[in-house]
Amino acid sequence: MTASRVLIYLLRRDLRLADNPVFHRLTSTSDHGFTHLLPVVVLPPDQIETSGFLKSDQTSPFPLAKSIVGKFWRCGPHRAKFFAEAVWDLKNTLSSHQSGLIIRIGPPADVVCAIIQHLQSSGEAAVAAVWMTDDVPSEEKRQQDDISAVCNSANVDFTLIPDEKYYIDDRDVDIATQELPDVFTTYRKSQEPLREKPRAVYPNMKSSLPPLPPDTLIPPQAVPFQIPDDLDTFQKCLSKPLVFDLPNPPVNPEDVKSAHPFLGGEQSAIDRLRHLVKSGAASSYSDTRNGLLGVDFSTKLSAFLCLGCLTARQIHSELVKLEDGTDEKYQDAPGYGQGENNGTKSIRLELLWRDYMRLCTKKFGTKLFAATGFREVDGYNKKWKTANSATASSDQHPSPQKIGEIIQRFLQGNTGMGLIDASQRELFATGYTSNRARQNVASFFAKHLDIDWRYGAEWYECMLVDYDVSSNWANWQYVAGVGNDPRGDARIFNPVKQAFDYDKQGDYVRTWVSEVRGFDNAENVFQAWTATPEELEKLNLTNNVMVTDPLKKIDFTVDRKPKSQRRPFARGRGSSNGRGGRRGGGSNSFGRGGMSMHTQAHMVPVPMDGMVPGGLPSSPSMYGTGGMGYDQQGYAWSPSPMGIPPHLHHGAPSPHHWGGNAGAPVVSSGWVSGGPPMFNEYNSMHGNLPQPAMHYRGRGNGRGNYLGRMPQGRGGYMPN
Template sequence: MSHAKTNTLIYVLRRDLRVSDNPILHHLATSSDHGFTHLLPVYVFPAQQIEVSGFIRDGGKSPYPEAKSRVGGYWRCGPHRARFIGEAVGDVKRSLASLGSGLVVRVGMPADVVGDLVEGLLEKQHGVGAVWMTDHEGFEEKQDEKAVASVCEKHGVGFKLWLDEKYFIDDRDLSFENPQGLPAVFTIYRKSAEPLRERPRAVLPTPPKGSLPPFPDASVIPAQSAPFSIPERPKDVVEALVKPVKNFLPTHPGFPKGAVSAHPFRGGEAAGQKRLKHLVGSEGMKDYKDTRNGLIGTEFSTKLSAYLAQGCITARQIHHALVGYEDGTDSRFAKAAGFGAGENEGTGAIRFELLWRDYMRLHNRKFGNRLFRLEGIWKARDCKDYEEKRPGWKSPARERALPDQDPDPNTVARIIERFVAGTTGMGLIDASQRELMHTGYTSNRARQNVASFLAKHLGIDWRYGAEWYEMLLVDYDVSSNWANWQYVSGVGNDPRGEMRIFNPVKQAFDYDRDGSYVRSWVPEVRKLERLECVFQACTASEKELKAAGLEGNIMVTDPVKRIQFTVDGTPLRSLRRAFFRKRGIMLNAAAAARLKATSTPAPGGQGHDSDSSSGNTIADGGTSTSGNGSGDGNGNGHPEVIVPRFPRSLREIGLPGKVSASAPASIHGDGHINRTPPRAPAAHQRSGEPAVRRSNPRGGRGGGGGSNVVWVRRDQLQQLSQTASQQSQQQRHQRGGHGSGSWRGGGRLSRGRRNAPPVSDGGGQGGHQGRLHMSPSPRPATIQSDA
């Protein structure tokens, strides 16, 4: 319906805070028949997602409940993102003004605000022709869209939902129309989208000044409804957003002296474009694949994710900047290394991450509010036996906790308090949580470890972590955050599910190799010299603790989790293993304890593959068995247990799932079982017999024939099966003979009889003295895609 001679279009901005590559503004600037006499852009701080009590006039009371999360009761938007969004809103307001338009800022529920605007304009005989807004994924976002459409229908005003074009591949170019057609595995989706460099559509130009319909006169624009009041100055808007949420913890460690934020960037389109230009014009894009797992500084990753999340820039803008650099057509980047040399590993990796963001958004569209369920998308997969597949999560809420939950809800609540405050005693986790608390940012690598630690190591309801990230992340995106938390927690679309576990101590050795990151954010451990102690303070000696002033510190006296992992000195190279580690299968300690194994002791040998302080000795023996007996770093042997075969089904040890019995396996001291893929059979092997690894990168003990064998310490497995022991003895009598052979490092392997049973002669010797072999942790997708 329109009144008099005016026909106003209300454009509701949400996460499209930009004037360039904006489909709505581009249409209005280039179309001569849209029929609108005025354009009224409006941005609404949504009361259900952002706390708006800072805008209340003195003595007023908000009509909306506090914007807190459902499970943990955290603020939905903390101070870091509130500031970033406020800055971005101020920036787009200035940009619109430079084009001859403007922006109205409001707080409340979007439908309420739109209703007030429509009614107020109509009362002043100012016609309203339509309300336009951009489509966004998310359960609440869809509810807002329906509510706004209902308001428009009530008042006889047109409503249009525009396609969100800030992503890498346009929805109109997907190979499927129904979201249920989204492949369950990212790799399949990625292959369907290749070649990635050819897929994005062209960037839409910024509208010229004066090309948009004029902004309505201020006298006809309805004021913000009571009890709220919107400040005129942008910095006062930011302050009103930050004020009610800045004290989100009653007590927490202060900002460490000397620590520096890795994300000191302002919000807004101008800042996002400046950052993009800097990255492409420097080494940032070229070296991205090598630096993306860094932990310290502004340059180890692009830091564009926050701008992408709020729509300050678009993925295709990033892509086309890369094309200009790769093809040598954009003179802004002429001095950058690799200019005009085509796509390189870094730029290709960035496109990969941009596609992952697309996939997470489509994943959100496919599963909707299942993204927020404790069971994740399992029930969406028609897994009727979910409760069997995933044991009950620990919860601090008595109404959610299982009757026999151990530890009890009160203890779990205290653990969560320490987890969010960064006082768990696990160096990498604490450093990441404190960095996030103080800056709103933490690296992709740290996010993966934090999520795995809470969900896999502690077994606590993963939604507490996801909601904590929702509050504090400056680059929070509903799709990326929740889908990735599900992924790492084992209830998402990761094919390996709960079997993928990160070891935060090993990860710290891999990615914080001198301990500078942990020391930067956890100053309590700065005086500790040994990295083992920096990454787990509880491993320090009394003398070391006294020298560091850590005596009585809760991180030492009562760490939330202890992981048995030690290394003899600072590693000079990465401890990560090669590609085949992605095939690992890992179980928690409780599952390993139920493993049905024989109790045949192995004589102590002269091995040097363990550290005496760890009690965590593993031989990566595969199919080989001779030359064993674990050492303590001093040549003293320990009795061990022979496991004659890997369980053919995880159900044999009380967990669901299946594994192949054809690959060598190793059970690690923290309960992990790592399984490596078999190599091609040697010429002397019979068909179907598992291949023997010719070398041992961890200096494992010698090899020989026999069936799949794993060496583990006797005290690391309990409840040994007498039945399995008897079966093993029967097999020995039936087969007869013995196998022998050895290798050292990558030495030549000689074998005895192919069918020989496991026999230990204590003759082998490990190749790495004092270095503990731990199961690797392959890289899953990013927790918050930081493209």
């Protein structure tokens, strides 16, 4: 009797049937040479805590699956639930196609070795090949190397299948890994036009999949673990050990619904995608993407993309159907048959950013997890504050113990900074928080508190339902100033200004920080310590730590109504403390206590030839003195050497600004239509201005600032 030839397909982040290169290959031809297919989902005990699957009175042979720096669970309850649902959805889908999958616990190479040995010892079957989708993070590459070694020793073919869930197929990028541009804008331009780049999705299966091997040939789960047969029990086993050693953890307000209410799985992903197109949410995405509350302000597709329940080119395909008017189910949707619009274009740009983060991981490898990040520039000497006394600098202030307490308050959402606290509480309760909030949280932690950014990245790894290795770690690097942001650690978000811009009435903060719901003024909602003693007493907040000991105080005054989301720029002049120059008049001061907030200014441009700072053209390099400033987008301004045009530094005290003829310290702004890499990343953790070139038009107004406006750049912590 001829022994059966079994193909093992190791599933990791490709939990879908449609547009799957492995399933497509097996169903598009009958001469693949395999009699049986065994899809396997492995729970690696170093990435997912598996002690909940132990048999009674058994102990785990593996250490707890916790992170290195912060000792957080590597897969928290929200992602564990979503993952379980996605696995079971695929299991049921495969069962309907006369196939199925098995779940095993252990190092992937050990699991593969056990299956190979069991089948070979049966005499009735043999493993002919092991296939898995290629991945680029360092841990996943080690898994692949270990499995390859097992297969080689057993004389079993091992094949890595290209990962095709990204927007542009790696084989179509035409850029060598080590030549990948370190600035996203440069990469984007090399790939345009984006609408033409994705490959077509694979057609529906033409034939059935090879069947599962008989149950008698499939080895059981190795002791001391056991795998349940139903989703509910499987889910409970995943979540059971995930207890948090966090005093006073955030509590989900009873009247608040999650902005991410979706089940995991391929079918849920397809339903969500079609809803976005039908409802018009895709077409309006560019207008709503900076929202904070609700379900449809962003796509919420990232969690599905992370696990491979959906591919980026499937998203592109549905957008094309809308734009070209080729699918009648979308005929009532806004934008049907009208070509690419701002919303669909923005979605493609986010998908490309996701590609880029993965390619950066491929290029930089383990630097993804290093405190020094991708840059590792010569002379980099920033010493992050840490709660680890063994690695803390001898002159660190506050002490490691105090930093530990600060980190704890950060995790609790009890910092006293309304936008940050709301985001942290939402994250803890739901596993989701918006792109805009993520940017501010990361900046607050790394730039305002100066704490090792890896604590934040690991916390997001634990809590996010849409955690993706590359997107999470590379974006935290970007904001911390050690990634591929051209401006490095010069970028700082002002979370108070950002709150006024994107949570105008404080609805988001009130939703998640119930203690401040009673305040009438948004200023008090965003920073409770700014309220009067009478207001604090009325809300029983007089002795609340958010009032008595906020982790950060930002002195900020709003001089006018915050800008709307539909006009994401501010008109008008910059202002700062200091004196006006000759023929320049006085400058307005909106700061208190010597801290000036430039509430209407944007960026200090490097002028074109012939353009000089305002005031008299005869003195182009006169500077005034000013305090710390924050621009309209919430960035801080910092110094530049005298006589040298100042650049956007974001975040240090600012003694030099473009000013009037005798040194008025007034920030300037300009008309912009794109720009060089230095400015193309404006107001974007990763982004670009889609226009091809930058120029500035302005005139001195007597205070030394250029008149004009600055379009908002594309922001985005993690496509979501």
